[in-house]
Amino acid sequence: QVQLVESGGGLVEPGGSLRLSCAASGFTFSDYYMGWIRQAPGKGLEWVSYISTSATIIYYADSVKGRFTISRDNAKNSLYLQMNSLRAEDTAVYYCARERVSSFDPWGQGTLVTVSS
Amino acid sequence: QSALTQPASVSGSPGQSITISCTGTSSDVGGYNYVSWYQQHPGKVPKLMIFEVSNRPSGVSNRFSGSKSGNTASLTISGLQAEDEADYYCSSYTSSRTLVFGGGTKLTVL
Secondary structure, eight states, X not given: OOEEEEEOOEEEOTTOOEEEEEEEESSXXXXXXXXXXXXXXXXXXXXXXXXXXXXXXXXXXXXXXXXXXXXXXXXXTEEEEEEOSOOGGGOEEEEEEEEETTEEEEEOOXXXXXXXX | OOOBBOOSEEEEOTTOOEEEEEEOOTTTTTTOSOEEEEXXXXXXXXXXXXXXXXXXXXXXXXXXXXXXXXXXXXXXXXSOXXXXXXXXXXXXXXXXXXXXXXXXXXXXXX
């Protein structure tokens, strides 16, 4: 079955960096756009970024543009999110998800990123 | 990238129908048929319920339906059941080629 498993979350100080990974299985990863969505504690969903099948099309939310970088390795069936210059407001559960016709299905279980000193 | 506008909460009794609205602009909801709806139970992962305004993924109950008029999309749940109690989020593609979510609506089944 289709499965997405995120990893790489944790506690990081403001200004620090973190790299999230998402391992995909159960489908042809290279055929799908992929995305990252986050959810701050007790808050709603916020779209972060998406990437096309060959990584030629990439878009970011204004809130992370210039600080976050999405990438993928189709040979490894993996999606990544490099997060630099982290701020307290980046604290959230980060979900990776398979994208199709601008909707996300399914979602991974999420990985928690906490930015705090 | 302003969030789409949803009511903070809606409620209904078992068996009734409820509708959740999602209001955007002509640059997102009104301009594209790429509106999606997600259900999220407390502590759980969001689940896609509707895509492309009115399409249901395989396995989603036909009690869930979606529609759009102008800049406002709607999710209707008919025959309300206790397990429908959850948070619901809409999302839309935008003219900037980005995506935007609504603020979320808490559905309470009385």
